Every structure is written in C-alpha cells, then in structure tokens.
Amino acid sequence: MTFETAIVTGAGQGFGLALTTALSSRGTTVVACARDGGRLRAATAGLPGVVAVPGDVTDPAFREALVATARRHGGLDLLVHNAGELGPSPLPVLEHYPLDALRGVFETTVLAPLALTQLALPMLRASATGTVVSLSSDAAVEAYPGWGGYGAAKAALDQLTAVLAVEEPSLRVHAFDPGDMRTAMHQRAFPGEDISDRPEPATVVPALLRLLDERPPSGRHRAADLAAGSTR
Structure with a gap:
C-alpha cells in the first residue's frame, strides 16, 4: 500500500531514516523530522519526496x-512516532534515577507523541488509510535492570496507543516493537560494548511495511512475529 503523505519523527538516523528511505522509494511524500538539522538534511538529501x-x-x-x-x-x-529518549547512559537503576532526566524521557517518548497526534487527528480521520504507528520496545513489557525509565515511558506510550485505537475505530493504530537493532541509541545503552550482532534497522523495516500493507486490526505487533507469520 502506498501512503501519499507521512510524518516520521526521529528520521535523521537509525530506524526512522531507514523507514523514511523505504517510504520514499514507494512514492510517499515523507515529512521527516529530527533535532539535528544538519544530519537530517545530509541523510535525506536525494531521497525523492522527502521534506x-x-x-x-x-x-x-x-x-x-x-x-x-x-x-x-x-x-x-501515516504518522510514525519514532523519536524517543533513552535517558542517562550508563542506564541507572531506579534507586538512583535522576527525576529530571526521567521527565525528559517522558516528555519526548509520551507527551510529545500524544500532542502531535492531537494536532494530526483531523487529517488522519479524513484519510482513507489513516494510520498511527508508535515505536515500542520489549522494555515496555519485560523488566530489565536499568531500563526502568525508558521501559516505563514505552509502556505508557503503548497504553496511549491502545486507548487511541479504541477511541478512533476508523484509523489503524499500532504499537510496533522492532526488537534490538544496531542503532546509536542502543549503543548508548551499552557503552563500550560490541553490539554488531544486532540487526541493522533497514532489515527490520520490511516487517513494518508488511504491517502497513496488510492493515490488520489495530494492536501491538512485534517485528519478529511479522517476519515469521501472519499479522491477523
């Protein structure tokens, strides 16, 4: 399925850039955003239809x-909430988690996506293919030491996404868990460690494209399941 226009946040690198590249190749006009303007422009230069x-x-x-x-x-x-905030690195246990840093994690990962969705809803409702995708994480559903801040924010985003799906039945609203990937954020979570065994983001994008193409009912989906079986 081709979406005429999409917004992808956090599109300057990693999964957001890989998805932007894939959507561009399908003829979608992608409004791509990221905090680092120089990196964003350099990364998307030459991609047709990318703003x-x-x-x-x-x-x-x-x-x-x-x-x-x-x-x-x-x-x-299509609205893709890919931008997120890891929090402090190395990852602190909750006993020592700086509360100001946690506020920043929630501001980027939870509040900003909700606020952006609120603004975008009139256009999404008017679209025959209106879709919202929130990037989730296994840290939203599993308890890993050090991942309390990030995991709590992703769990909150999952719940907002699930409630939005119920409140907006005319839309497709999905939480998408890509699994571990070889990204700058993941490297920050494991400073000094070799994460070269993690898959490149571009190898995970086809799982999300399948979700978008098949348009199953709104819900939470893992890339590993999408790669292995049906979305329905």
Whole structure:
C-alpha cells in the first residue's frame, strides 16, 4: 500500500531514516523530522519526496509547523512516532534515577507523541488509510535492570496507543516493537560494548511495511512475529 503523505519523527538516523528511505522509494511524500538539522538534511538529501523539517518534537511550535507542512502537501495518511529518549547512559537503576532526566524521557517518548497526534487527528480521520504507528520496545513489557525509565515511558506510550485505537475505530493504530537493532541509541545503552550482532534497522523495516500493507486490526505487533507469520 502506498501512503501519499507521512510524518516520521526521529528520521535523521537509525530506524526512522531507514523507514523514511523505504517510504520514499514507494512514492510517499515523507515529512521527516529530527533535532539535528544538519544530519537530517545530509541523510535525506536525494531521497525523492522527502521534506526535511529539523526541530524538536517536544516544542509545541515545532509540532504545529510539522503538521502544517503535511497539510501543505495534501494532508496526512501515516504518522510514525519514532523519536524517543533513552535517558542517562550508563542506564541507572531506579534507586538512583535522576527525576529530571526521567521527565525528559517522558516528555519526548509520551507527551510529545500524544500532542502531535492531537494536532494530526483531523487529517488522519479524513484519510482513507489513516494510520498511527508508535515505536515500542520489549522494555515496555519485560523488566530489565536499568531500563526502568525508558521501559516505563514505552509502556505508557503503548497504553496511549491502545486507548487511541479504541477511541478512533476508523484509523489503524499500532504499537510496533522492532526488537534490538544496531542503532546509536542502543549503543548508548551499552557503552563500550560490541553490539554488531544486532540487526541493522533497514532489515527490520520490511516487517513494518508488511504491517502497513496488510492493515490488520489495530494492536501491538512485534517485528519478529511479522517476519515469521501472519499479522491477523
């Protein structure tokens, strides 16, 4: 399935960039955002249909500008909440977790996606293929030492996504767990360790594309399951 227009947050590197590249190759106009404007523009230069919009999704004015950009390009069919915040590195146990840092994790991972969704809903409802995807994590459902802050934020995002699916039955609303990947964020979680055994983000994108193409009922999906079997 081809989406005419999409917003992908955190698109300057990693999974967000890999997904932006794949959607671009399918003919989608992708409004791609990331905090590092130089890296975003360099990474997306030459990708057809990609509109690079540097900025921070925690900034209300930037969220307005992001949605306005999509509107100028004809509306919005797909909203992908990929931007997230790991928190301190090395990962602290909850006993010593800095609360200000935890607020930052929730601001980027939970509050900003909800605020952006609120702005985007009128266009998504008007689309015949309106879809919202929130990037989840196994840390949202499993208890790993050191992952309390990030995991709690992803669990909260999962719940918001599940409730949105019930409240917006005309849309497809999915939480997508890509599994471990070889990304800069994952490397920060394991400073000094070799994570070269993790898959490259581009190898995980086909699982999400399958989810988008098959349009199963709204829900939570793991890339590993999508790669192995049916979405239904």
